[in-house]
Amino acid sequence: MKPSQFAKGFQARPDTTSSEKRTALDRLNAIDGLVQDKPKARETAGRSSQPEPIAVTTDDATSPVENESAEYRAWRLEQGYRPGQIIELPLKAIKASPFNPRHFYLKTSIAELAVNLAKQGQQQAIHVIPDYAAPGSYYVSDGGRRVRALKEANKEVVKAIVVDLPIGLESYKLGYDLNVQRDSQTVFDNAVVWKRFIDDKHFQSQRELADHLGLDESTVAVALSIGKLPESVMHEMVARPDRFGSNMAYQVGRYHGARGTDATLRLINRILADDLSTRQVADIVKGRATPQESPKPAGRQRYAQRLEIKLDGMAVGDLKSYGDDRLELRLKGLSKDRRDAILHQIEEMLKV
Structure with a gap:
């Protein structure tokens, strides 16, 4: 099967230095290196329109950057922007990317971060991509949770680094890689987003998707199976990543296919209440035990x-x-x- 146009687009502009290919994550690390190596420009709080260019030398702003896209170069020359520079942007100018790797954001987590940001301020800049079709607006490449928490804290501006990435798989992969490093990417995020990739024909098959993400096809297949669950069911599991990994969620998905939503929600409550293992849930799915039974091994003590x-x-x-x-x-x-x-x-x- 021929690669999709979306996949071809990802391959059309590889990041290379000589013969060595660089990933989106490599590029972000290079940008962060610029931030650390050069003094940070002064940030003016409270701007509510286009960001003012921060004072930089002409050489900094106009020097060519290796593998820089034409659109990004034109944007940064117009703004007087230096790659890696931290600026403040109005929150109202920030919008979610259609290729955001995260789908689920817990209200409690956002609320806790909002309290922290209200007390200590934003310590880490987000990464954004200009929407060249709508000047003055930006897609979030990394930092969706911080954006939501800043809005919750009634802030008006956000510290950001503007990066040169195309909106698509490359920007998705950047956010995905960073979330995996932080252990904040869940199988449920993958399930929803990867299913959308397939449904929208960005990829023609799970194998093509797995190849471009650099993952085993079975990993993608399990996530796509979980993606068939209603979001109301997934929401019950998202808050407990310690209990609902990919294997447990897969078994819950199989149970849902046979018994429906109401019975599945009861099973999820039973898993939490009785601390059922994945094997025990698999037995329930196969009909060897029922959710009302107690399939726990004899002698296993229930916590108080x-x-x-x-x-x-x-x-x-x-x-x-x-x-x-x-x-x-x-x-x-x-x-x-x-x-x-x-x-x-x-x-x-x-x-x-």
Whole structure:
């Protein structure tokens, strides 16, 4: 099968330095390097229209940039913009990209970030792409959650870096790669967005999509299967990534195909209440057990209380109590420094 026009468009403008191909993520790292190597220009708060060009030397603003697109160069010369420069843009000029890798944003997470931004201000710039067809507006390439939280906090401007990317798979892949590094990309985001890619004929098959994302075809197939679920069902699982990974969500999707939405929502509640494993849910799907039965192994103790633990607004695990004398702490996705610091604090607490 011939590659789709969308896929051809992704291949039409590769980023290369000599013979070495550069990915969108490489380009972003290079931009961030410019920001770190050069002094940051002063940012003026409160602008409500086009961003004023920040004072830079003529050489900085007009120097040619390798592999720069003609549209981006024309835009930045008009604005006096230096690649990698942090400027402030009006929030009303920022709009979601049709190729945003995220689909689900938890209200509680946005609210928590809004409180943080209200107190400390925006610490990290988002990345945006000019909409050349609508001058003065910009697509979010990375930072959709921050944009939503700034609006929640009633802010009017956002710190941004304007990047040279085409709106399409390359901009999608940039956001996707960054979200994967932050562990914020979920199988449910993939399910909805990848299904839309196929439905809109951006890709002719799941194999073509997998090839261009650099993923195994089975990974894409599982996500597309989950994508058949109603969003009301997916919303019940999005908030608990510790319990609903791709395998569990796949089994829930199979159950939904056989039993419908209401029964599936009851199953999800049962999974959370009884801490069912993926294998136990698979048995329910195959008819070896029912959601009303308790397929847990004999001797498995039900926890008395459970406390979800969040760090920087993200769920990282939980603390469960059993009976009168047992606690179980589970944390994941921590940096080594954070893990060691928590371990040290626990050791100090347990000293007699």
